Amino acid sequence: MARPSDPTRFTLAEAREALLSKAISARELAQAHLDAIAQARPLNAFITETSDHALALAAQSDARIAAGEARLLEGLPLAIKDLFCTAGVRTTAASRILDNFVPTYESTVTRNLWNAGAVLVGKTNLDEFAMGSSNETSYFGPVTNPWRARGRNDDLVPGGSSGGSAAAVAAHLALAATGTDTGGSIRQPAAVTGVVGLKPTYGRCSRWGIIAFASSLDQAGPLTRSVRDAAIMLKAMASIDPKDSTSVDAPAPDYEADLETGIAGLRVGIPQEYRIEGAPAEIYELWSRGAEWLKAQGAEIVEVSLPHTKYALPAYYIVAPAEASSNLARYDGVRYGHRASGVDDLMGLYERTRAEGFGREVKRRIMIGTYVLSAGYYDAYYLRAQKVRTLIARDFEEAFQRCDVMLTPATPCAAFAIGAKTADPVSMYLNDVFTVTVNLAGLPGISVPAGLSHDGLPLGLQIIGKAFDEPAVLRAGRAIERAADFKAAPQAWWRAS
Amino acid sequence: MAVDRETVRRIARLARLAVDEDQVVAMEVELNALLSWVEQLQEVNVEGVAPMTSVVAQRLKMREDVVTDGGCADDLMANAPVAENHFFVVPKVVE
Numbered sequence: 307m308a309r310p311s312d313p314t315r316f317t318l319a320e321a322r323e324a325l326l327s328k329a330i331s332a333r334e335l336a337q338a339h340l341d342a343i344a345q346a347r348p349l350n351a352f353i354t355e356t357s358d359h360a361l362a363l364a365a366q367s368d369a370r371i372a373a374g375e376a377r378l379l380e381g382l383p384l385a386i387k388d389l390f391c392t393a394g395v396r397t398t399a400a401s402r403i404l405d406n407f408v409p410t411y412e413s414t415v416t417r418n419l420w421n422a423g424a425v426l427v428g429k430t431n432l433d434e435f436a437m438g439s440s441n442e443t444s445y446f447g448p449v450t451n452p453w454r455a456r457g458r459n460d461d462l463v464p465g466g467s468s469g470g471s472a473a474a475v476a477a478h479l480a481l482a483a484t485g486t487d488t489g490g491s492i493r494q495p496a497a498v499t500g501v502v503g504l505k506p507t508y509g510r511c512s513r514w515g516i517i518a519f520a521s522s523l524d525q526a527g528p529l530t531r532s533v534r535d536a537a538i539m540l541k542a543m544a545s546i547d548p549k550d551s552t553s554v555d556a557p558a559p560d561y562e563a564d565l566e567t568g569i570a571g572l573r574v575g576i577p578q579e580y581r582i583e584g585a586p587a588e589i590y591e592l593w594s595r596g597a598e599w600l601k602a603q604g605a606e607i608v609e610v611s612l613p614h615t616k617y618a619l620p621a622y623y624i625v626a627p628a629e630a631s632s633n634l635a636r637y638d639g640v641r642y643g644h645r646a647s648g649v650d651d652l653m654g655l656y657e658r659t660r661a662e663g664f665g666r667e668v669k670r671r672i673m674i675g676t677y678v679l680s681a682g683y684y685d686a687y688y689l690r691a692q693k694v695r696t697l698i699a700r701d702f703e704e705a706f707q708r709c710d711v712m713l714t715p716a717t718p719c720a721a722f723a724i725g726a727k728t729a730d731p732v733s734m735y736l737n738d739v740f741t742v743t744v745n746l747a748g749l750p751g752i753s754v755p756a757g758l759s760h761d762g763l764p765l766g767l768q769i770i771g772k773a774f775d776e777p778a779v780l781r782a783g784r785a786i787e788r789a790a791d792f793k794a795a796p797q798a799w800w801r802a803s
Numbered sequence: 804m805a806v807d808r809e810t811v812r813r814i815a816r817l818a819r820l821a822v823d824e825d826q827v828v829a830m831e832v833e834l835n836a837l838l839s840w841v842e843q844l845q846e847v848n849v850e851g852v853a854p855m856t857s858v859v860a861q862r863l864k865m866r867e868d869v870v871t872d873g874g875c876a877d878d879l880m881a882n883a884p885v886a887e888n889h890f891f892v893v894p895k896v897v898e
Binding site: 406416424508509522523552554616620621623624630638639640642643644645649650652653654655656657658660661671672674676677680687689690691694695696697699731732745746748773 | 806808810811814815816818820822824830834835837838841843844845849852853854855856857858859860861863864866879881882884885893894896897
C-alpha cells in the first residue's frame with residue numbers, strides 16, 4: 307500500500323492494509339487524526355476529544371500488529387456519537403442534563419469496536435438526545451458542515467442528529483464514526499455532508515448502553531467514506547447481545563465478502579409516492595440518474611407503490627415523542643446528571659432540574675409525548691399512530707413482493723444555512739420525509755453520495771432493503787458508488803493556515 | 804383537537820417540567836401547530852388494523868433466571884449529585 311502524504315486521506319479499508327503492511331504505525335495514524343481534529347475546532351464536531359486515550363490505544367495496537375495479533379479494526383481511529391456510553395469518558399447526549407455524566411459502563415456497540423482494536427479519538431456532537439435534523443439543538447452549540455456552497459462563505463448545517471459524526475468523517479477527522487438513526491439521523495446527515503450512512507435493520511446492533519430516544523425506532527450504524535467501510539464497520543458493531551432483548555440472535559454475516567458481486571438481475575423498486583411536491587427538480591433528476599446507473603449494471607427497474615408514505619412523518623411525530631417522554635422520565639436530578647440548586651421540595655427539584663436541563667426541542671417533544679399518552683387521548687393519537695405504522699410496514703411487505711431493494715432520494719434538499727429552519731418545527735421535520743418510513747418499518751437503508759446540487763453541495767441516494775438484507779443494500783449501494791464516482795471534497799477552510 | 808393554556812400547565816405538571824407563563828403561551832402555540840399537522844392521520848382507514856407492537860418479527864428471547872450483575876454500588880453512586888454512604892439524597896419528603 308502506497309502511503310499518501312496525509313494519512314487522514316485513507317479509507318478505513320486502505321488504512322487497515324497500510325497498518326498490516328507496516329507502511330504506517332497506529333500511533334502515526336492516530337496522531338494525524340488528532341492533529342486534524344485540533345485544526346478543525348471551528349466545525350464544533352466534537353464535544354469531548356480523547357487524545358491521550360487514543361495514543362495509549364494506538365500504542366497497544368502497534369504492539370498487537372508487531373506480534374501478528376491484529377484484530378478486525380486494529381489501530382483504526384474512530385469517532386463515536388456522544389449518545390453511546392463510554393466507560394470513564396464523559397457522555398452527554400449533547401444535553402445540559404448529562405453535562406457532567408461519566409458512565410461506569412460501556413455500550414455493547416462501542417465495546418465491540420474496542421474489542422476489535424479500534425482507537426477512540428473523541429465523542430461527537432449531535433442534536434440534544436438525537437432530537438433534530440440539523441444539529442442545531444445541541445447544548446454545546448451547532449456543528450458546521452465542512453461543505454460550503456460554491457462561491458459562498460455561509461455556515462451550513464451538517465444535518466442531524468448525527469451531525470458531528472458526519473462532519474468528522476467528511477472533514478477527515480476520523481476514518482469512520484458511529485451514529486444512531488431514529489428517523490433518518492444517520493442517512494440524512496451523511497447525504498448532506500457527502501459521506502456514506504448505513505442504518506441497519508432494527509435489532510441488528512444492540513441498543514444496550516446507547517442513551518435511549520425512541521426505543522422501537524433507535525438503531526446504531528456507521529458513517530464512512532466508502533460503502534466497503536460501512537460493511538466493515540457494521541460487521542464489527544453487530545453482535546448477539548443478551549443485554550438487549552430486541553437485538554437479533556443471529557450472527558452478522560461477512561458483509562465485505564460479496565460486496566463486489568454486482569447487481570445483475572436485482573429488482574430495484576421505485577416508489578411512486580416519493581415524488582413529493584416542493585422538492586427541487588435536481589433531487590428527482592439525480593434519482594432518475596441513479597435508476598439508469600443501476601439498470602446499466604444489470605438491475606431491473608420496477609415501479610412500486612407505498613400508499614401510506616405521506617402519513618409516515620405525522621405518525622412518527624406521535625410515536626417518537628411518546629417513547630421519548632417515557633425514556634426521558636429518568637432524568638430527575640437524583641441519581642446522575644444535572645440537579646437544580648436551592649430547591650427544598652422533591653416535586654420542585656424534579657420540575658426545576660428538568661426545566662433547566664432540557665433544551666427547547668426536547669421539552670417540546672416531552673410535552674407532545676406526554677399529551678398523546680395522557681388519559682383520554684391515548685386512543686386518538688398513540689394507538690392510531692401505531693395502526694398507521696402497521697399499514698406503512700405492510701406497504702413495504704407488499705412492495706417487496708415485486709422488488710429486492712428500493713431506490714429513493716435521501717433528502718428533499720441539500721444542506722441549508724444555520725438558522726434557516728429553526729423557527730418552524732414542521733419544516734425542520736420534513737427533512738426526514740424520505741428516511742423516516744424505513745425506521746417505522748424497521749428496515750435497513752443506506753445513503754450514498756451521488757452528485758452535487760446546482761450550488762456545489764453533496765446530495766445522496768438511498769437504498770432500502772428487506773429486513774436483515776443488508777448484503778443486498780450494500781451491493782446496491784456499492785453499485786451507486788461505482789457509477790457516481792463521487793470525488794468532490796470540501797475545501798479545508800476551517801484550518802488556520 | 805386543540806390544547807388551551809390550562810391543558811399545557813397540566814401536561815407540564817405530568818411531565819415534571821417547570822414552566823413560566825411566557826413558556827405556557829409559546830407552548831400552546833407550538834403544540835397546537837403540531838397537533839393540527841398530525842390531524843391528517845384521522846383520514847386513514849385503520850378499521851381492523853392491529854397496532855404495531857414489534858417492528859421486526861422476532862420472538863422475545865429468554866435467558867436463564869440467574870443473577871448476572873450486581874455488587875457495583877460504588878459504580879451506581881459515582882454520578883450522584885448528592886450522596887451519603889450509598890444513599891441518594893433528596894429534599895425532605897416527610898415531616
